[in-house]
Amino acid sequence: MKKNRAAAAFRGIPWWLVLLVGLGTISLGTALADASYRVIFGAVAKGFVVTLTVAVVSYAVSLMLGLLLGLARSSRLRPLREASTFYIELVRGLPMLVILYYIAFVGAPAMAGILNGLLAPLIRAGVMLPLESRSFSFATRAVLALTLGYAAFIAEIFRAGIESVDKGQIEAAYALGMSPTQTMIRVVLPQAIRNVLPALANEFIAIIKDSALVSVLGVQDITQIGKVYAASTFKFFETYNVVAFFYLCLTVSLSMLVRALESRLRRETIR
Amino acid sequence: MSAFIRVEDAVKTFGDPSPGTGARQSERHSERNAVRALDGVSLGVDKAEVVLIIGPSGSGKSTLLRAINRLEKLDSGQIWIGDDLVTARRADLRHIREDAGMVFQSFNLFAHMSILENVSLAPRIVRKVPAVEAREAARVILERVGLADKLDRFPRQLSGGQQQRAAIARALAMNPKALLFDEPTSALDPEMIKEVLDVMTGLADDGMTMLVVSHEMGFARAAAHRVIFMDQGKIVEQGSPDDIFAHPHEQRTRDFIRHIL
Numbered sequence: 001m002k003k004n005r006a007a008a009a010f011r012g013i014p015w016w017l018v019l020l021v022g023l024g025t026i027s028l029g030t031a032l033a034d035a036s037y038r039v040i041f042g043a044v045a046k047g048f049v050v051t052l053t054v055a056v057v058s059y060a061v062s063l064m065l066g067l068l069l070g071l072a073r074s075s076r077l078r079p080l081r082e083a084s085t086f087y088i089e090l091v092r093g094l095p096m097l098v099i100l101y102y103i104a105f106v107g108a109p110a111m112a113g114i115l116n117g118l119l120a121p122l123i124r125a126g127v128m129l130p131l132e133s134r135s136f137s138f139a140t141r142a143v144l145a146l147t148l149g150y151a152a153f154i155a156e157i158f159r160a161g162i163e164s165v166d167k168g169q170i171e172a173a174y175a176l177g178m179s180p181t182q183t184m185i186r187v188v189l190p191q192a193i194r195n196v197l198p199a200l201a202n203e204f205i206a207i208i209k210d211s212a213l214v215s216v217l218g219v220q221d222i223t224q225i226g227k228v229y230a231a232s233t234f235k236f237f238e239t240y241n242v243v244a245f246f247y248l249c250l251t252v253s254l255s256m257l258v259r260a261l262e263s264r265l266r267r268e269t270i271r
Numbered sequence: 272m273s274a275f276i277r278v279e280d281a282v283k284t285f286g287d288p289s290p291g292t293g294a295r296q297s298e299r300h301s302e303r304n305a306v307r308a309l310d311g312v313s314l315g316v317d318k319a320e321v322v323l324i325i326g327p328s329g330s331g332k333s334t335l336l337r338a339i340n341r342l343e344k345l346d347s348g349q350i351w352i353g354d355d356l357v358t359a360r361r362a363d364l365r366h367i368r369e370d371a372g373m374v375f376q377s378f379n380l381f382a383h384m385s386i387l388e389n390v391s392l393a394p395r396i397v398r399k400v401p402a403v404e405a406r407e408a409a410r411v412i413l414e415r416v417g418l419a420d421k422l423d424r425f426p427r428q429l430s431g432g433q434q435q436r437a438a439i440a441r442a443l444a445m446n447p448k449a450l451l452f453d454e455p456t457s458a459l460d461p462e463m464i465k466e467v468l469d470v471m472t473g474l475a476d477d478g479m480t481m482l483v484v485s486h487e488m489g490f491a492r493a494a495a496h497r498v499i500f501m502d503q504g505k506i507v508e509q510g511s512p513d514d515i516f517a518h519p520h521e522q523r524t525r526d527f528i529r530h531i532l
Contacts (some may be wrong), residue, residue, distance in 0.1 A: 171342055172379035172438075176393035176445060177368040186392060190383050 020252055027245055037238055043229050044242050047222035052250075054139065054221060055208045058146035062207075063200070065151035070158025076180070084155065091152035096145075096210055103145035104217055109133040142214035150207055157199045161192035197265065201258045205251050212247075222246050274315030275480055276339060276371075276449060281348035283309040283334055283504075308334040309345070310504030316449070319478040321494050323512070325486055326501035327527060332484040335501070336451045339482070340371040352449065365397060372442030376454040378434040380426035380441070386413065387422040390441045398445070405444075412440045416470050432463030436470055449480040456487055468493070486531050491516065500524045 031037040072084035091099065112131045116123065123130050165188045173183040193200075215224035222243055230239035284305045308331045316322050324332045337343040339350055341357055341364055350357040352370050381389050390409035394400040400408070413419060416436040426434055435455055442450055452471065456464045468490045475481055475494035483490070491498060491512045498515040500508045500523075508521045516532075519525045 166379070166382070168375060168377050168379035169381055172373070172375060172381070172441075173393075174364075175340055175342060175368055175373035175375075176441070177365045177397040178393060179365070182396055186396065187381055194383065 017252075017256075020248065024245060024248065027241055031242065031245075036235065037242070040229060040235065040239050040242050044222055044225050044239070044246060047220055047225040048246055050139070050219065051208070051211050051221040051223075051246075054143055054146065054211045054214055054219070055204070058143050058150060058211070059204050059207050061143075061147045062150035062154050065147065066154025067158055069151055069155030070162065071184070073155060073159045074162045088152045088155055091149055092156075094149075096149050097213055097216065099149045100142065100145040100213055100216065103148065104138065104141040107144070108136045108141050111136070138217040139214070139219045142211075142217050142219050146207060146210060146214070149210075150203060153206075154200065154203055157196050157203065158192065160199075161196035162188055164195050165191045194265070198258050198262045201254070201261060205254050205258070208250050208254075209247065273317075275318045275320075275353060276314075276316040276482065277349075277351040278312055278314040278335070278339070279349045279351075281309045281312045281335065281338060281350065282307070282346045283331075283338060283343060284346055307331075307504045309338065309348075312348075312501075312504070312506055314499070314506065316480060316482055318448075318480055321475045321479075321481045321496050322483065323491050323495040323498045324482065324484045324501060325498060325515075325527070325531070326507075329503075330501040331504040332501050333453050336373070336453050336482060336484055339451055340368050340373055342373070369397065369445050370448045372445055372447035372450045374435070374439050374442055374450065374452045374455050376457050378426070378431070378438045378458070380434055380438055382426055385423050385425055386418060386429070386437045386440075389426070389437060390444045393441070394444050409440070409444055412443050413437070415443075415473075416440045417466070430463060431459045432466045435459065435463075435467045439467075439470055439474075443474075449482065450474065452481065452483040452485065454484050456485060465489075488516065488532070500527065502527070 031041050069084045069088065072080040073088065075081050075084075094102075112133045112135060116130050119128065119131075122128050169187055169191075170183055173187045174180075178186070211221060212223040214221055215227060218224065226239050226243035230236045233239070284307050286305045306329075308329075310331070312331070312335055314335075324335070326332050334343055338345050339352070339357065341362065345358055348358065352367060355367055355370070356362060357367050380386075381392070384392065387406060387409055390413060391402070391405040394405040394408065395402055410419070410422065413422060416439055418433060418436055418440065421429060421433060421437070426437070429437065439450075439455075455471070456467050459467065464487065468487060471481070471483070471490060472494045481494075483495070485491075495512050497509060498512050499506055500515060500519070500521075502523055508515065508519060508524045515524065516528060519528055
């Protein structure tokens with residue numbers, strides 16, 4: 001009996017996590033003991049804030065944009081539905097890297113042109129100078145690109161959530177005299193969002209990883225700093241160890257949170 | 272023409288892709304596939320009258336009920352509730368649905384809200400009753416259906432019978448002039464049917480106008496003033512519960528009654 005329980009407890013241990021935490025501790029230990037590691041650590045840490053800022057800002061804006069797109073996608077109005085489907089299919093059909101290049105080198109000049117057109121009277125009056133594509137920093141362009149890309153993924157998640165809500169409840173709301181808008185806000189969305197909370201959280205993990213793409217624009221995130229450092233010192237192994245360590249700290253802890261959230265939601269549904 | 276709810280020559284076809292497309296080919300095609308859920312139904316329900324609708328599945332009972340508060344749009348025909356033309360192109364749906372509450376087979380309570388919130392939501396946001404008043408009113412109604420001790424529970428924490436009583440309370444909270452019941456006990460375990468029927472019988476005794484799709488003989492005997500037998504989108508026969516259940520005239524009615532008894 002006792003042996004069985006011990007065996008069960010042994011099996012219950014999440015070994016993948018033990019291994020990850022072990023490796024993390026070892027690399028942190030070496031990093032603190034080894035002087036050159038300490039330098040790499042300090043350098044790459046500066047990119048940590050940039051990575052986190054890029055991810056958080058892109059995610060927050062794409063949540064809002066994605067909700068609007070998702071609502072349009074499940075709208076009764078055909079033009080809204082078609083327009084949002086067009087956008088979602090277009091963006092989902094492109095590699096994120098291509099979107100990034102496109103926004104950075106085609107979108108930004110185009111935007112500068114459009115804004116100059118709109119603000120032409122002010123420019124002529126000498127109130128302001130014409131914008132150039134340089135006016136948009138590469139970090140801004142990177143955030144814009146990630147936002148536009150992730151809005152499409154998040155829109156599909158919201159749409160799935162909206163469709164997951166029991167149609168009977170929607171009819172009941174109509175039968176009580178509620179308008180379609182009231183029904184959406186009071187009945188559908190609260191349940192839809194709850195249903196897709198884990199999926200939305202996973203998108204945040206994905207956006208952290210994809211934020212490494214902004215390094216191709218020279219934005220000083222974890223990856224870019226690591227790349228430059230490794231190229232100048234030839235310490236590839238040590239540098240990319242540290243780069244991976246930073247990403248894993250973020251992603252693994254977040255994915256644990258998502259698991260906890262999922263099991264909590266499941267418990268509440270069963271009860 | 273003095274009936275409170277009046278249905279005149281209601282026609283509703285399902286599965287017809289586009290009524291009015293000119294081509295003869297498509298016309299013939301649609302006629303073959305289409306199901307006439309309502310095929311010229313006329314009906315009047317007086318104030319405080321309790322009418323039971325019976326009939327085999329697919330006979331159009333539910334469609335008729337759903338057309339009365341415009342969850343379903345008719346192809347042709349007219350429906351009036353009091354002075355309001357339900358089938359008008361620009362009908363005030365809010366007003367119509369306030370007047371005719373609906374109770375569904377699968378309860379359809381809002382799963383993310385407590386019972387009290389379920390009952391007080393519509394009065395608050397549709398009729399703009401202040402929250403405190405709406406909750407107080409909801410409490411009184413829930414007490415009436417025997418759920419005074421379940422106010423803070425969520426729908427999934429209640430039995431089917433309790434959920435259906437809460438759904439009735441939710442409909443009552445809007446002060447409807449009529450209530451439409453769409454097979455209210457069909458999804459319930461036998462031991463829970465009575466508690467729901469008791470609530471419904473109580474409403475009937477209080478003079479509520481009720482149109483009930485159900486095969487519950489107990490309720491028919493206790494509360495129904497009139498029973499309507501529908502088949503294939505038409506009203507085949509109607510009369511007092513005793514007429515229909517004990518002495519039906521039509522062969523189709525007799526066959527059906529034999530099956531459900």
